[in-house]
Amino acid sequence: MISCNNDKKTKNNQHKEVITEKTHVSNKDNQVKNTSNNSVKEFSWNDVPKSTADIGTYPYITAPKSMIIDKDESESYEFDKLEFFDGSHFFVLEGKVERMIIEMDGDKPWQQYLFDKSVSEYLKSIGAKLIFDGQIPNELTRKWGSDPNSIYKHMHEFYASDVVNHPVSLYALKTSNKKIGFQVSSNSRSIAVVENKIFEQTIEKITAEAIINDINSKGFTSLHINFDTGKSRIKADSYERINEISKMLKENPNLKISIEGHTDNVGDELFNMKLSENRAKAILLSLVDEGIEESRLKSKGFGQTKPIGDNSSEEGKAQNRRVELRKI
Template sequence: MDNRPCQSLRTGLALMLLVGALVACGKRQQTDDATTQSNEPAEQIGQTVEPAAGQELEQPGDSKAAADKGDTPVGFDLDSIPISTAPLGEFPYFSVPEGYREDSRNARRLDFAQVAFWTGDRFETVEGKVYATGIRVKSDSDKQFSALEVVRNLEHVVTSAGGVQVADGQVPREARKDKAIEALMREYHTEAKCWAHDPMQTFVLRRTDRTIWVRTCKSQRFAGLIVAETQPFVPTSKLLPAETLKQKLEADGRVALQVNFATDKADILPGSQPQIAQVLQLLQQDPALKLSVDGHTDDTGGAAHNQALSEARARAVVAALAAEGIDPARLQAQGFGQDAPVADNATEQGRAQNRRVELVRI
């Protein structure tokens, strides 16, 4: 039997199936390409997308602009606090509530100092006039102490004057571990700042010429209040040139310098370097001169701490002079802590005079 017709039929069917498969594959590829193109940005495929009614077409960089406009969280911003023009009395402006008293043994009134305020996302260090006190019930009163009553009264009077609350509650544990803030706040009694884990509130009262910061806190047996008013530092000490240092040493055998250090540290601040330079010049001009560098502190903090701090500061001055080529054998460092005041520690001006370095001829 001749099988050629059957073979021809089978060959034809195979060709038809192959052609059909190729056609189907081509159609699927076109569909995939179209899908891919529709998912690409319009500017990549040469199309223009028209914005819907009431919408603006987002331009490159709009995402960043939106974030800058506040779509992402931002921290405390002093400029966002409205300026208050409410009348105020004399500093510290806000009194303790009726039936309560300030803790006179631990209250501080400083003409110029630093204090740190928690703003909800960070600490702000404020320089200026400071008032800090603990608050307790009056001793001749039958009133029961209520920390909540105290802070609610203070909150009312501060916000009535235009103050804005910027923080409320505990300061986060990690923020409380900041050693610089711990050292800075060591100047204030526990009853003014409360314990580290106690809840607190921070208020900002912004004026055209200054900013007033208020911190309240409450503990079980007392409440605390700190008020700070920003003001620029006005230097009152003068640079003593080498010739003046020489004259005072010849006349009195000693001379006091106002060398400024970082708070509770022995780091000499840059503003005091010109005075250190004059001491260096004095020693260079008289190679036979030998000096004792004596450190002194005020009575803030414990006596043992102040003794160690005064010694460290005296050594820092000696090290600064030795680093410039002065033979260390011509210098000695001593610390006297708070034991040799030259002014009343009850005032900030007196404490500033007591925080000094003296050069003594030996």
């Protein structure tokens, strides 16, 4: 009835925050007590039965038959977070996240019961445990902020649907090596999935030594220099990298390099070409200001014509927004 699908569509502008616990599940400060004033047991993966079903591949669920995923409205993130509520406590799962918007295939009215029945039965069949079904109490969602804007900001950051005004079904699925959460809302026609994983730091300090080692071994090095959005002005936090490039060139006085700018595919192709040229030129001029002879430098822009990552994902776009220094 439902098969696994790897289609993704990624959008930008999501704030990333690391929240961890011994099972990489974080409990939020918002908690409620039962009516007898006794503490209610918090969510624990130990209470979720281990599934031995074949759950397929990420994101482990797709649209029911006669429905499709709206790729333009759906979002994929290599590392993000979703919030869950078990009826008494809020907790956050962080990891790989898929937010899917579902629509009918063709010009047909939305089949809410078909969606609800299909999704609930499928998740049940692969061993997912329903941990909450209904509308989160208003007295709890009001604690997300001091005004409506801040409340909705929290909601959009942690949920794929309007859980302030509509019900949501929340599931937890555990296998021998995975912990997965599902948010399902037929009112918002959405399914959100998070595959829990540990955050891995990928930022490394760029040094003159690392740059020349790359150039000597590969003939080029790829760097990420931050610019003002849509402009060629170098941001202050990237001048440390400019200084390391300058240091490398001073330590290797016979080296000549071509500074090559690249962009992702967002926006007009001609604009991206010009933007990449201007950004490469801006780096060249900054190096000249650092005392590097301009005769040792060339600059060129390639725009979006030479991607090294998948432009359909945010991670791929970030890889494509780069500057390469090539040995001449």
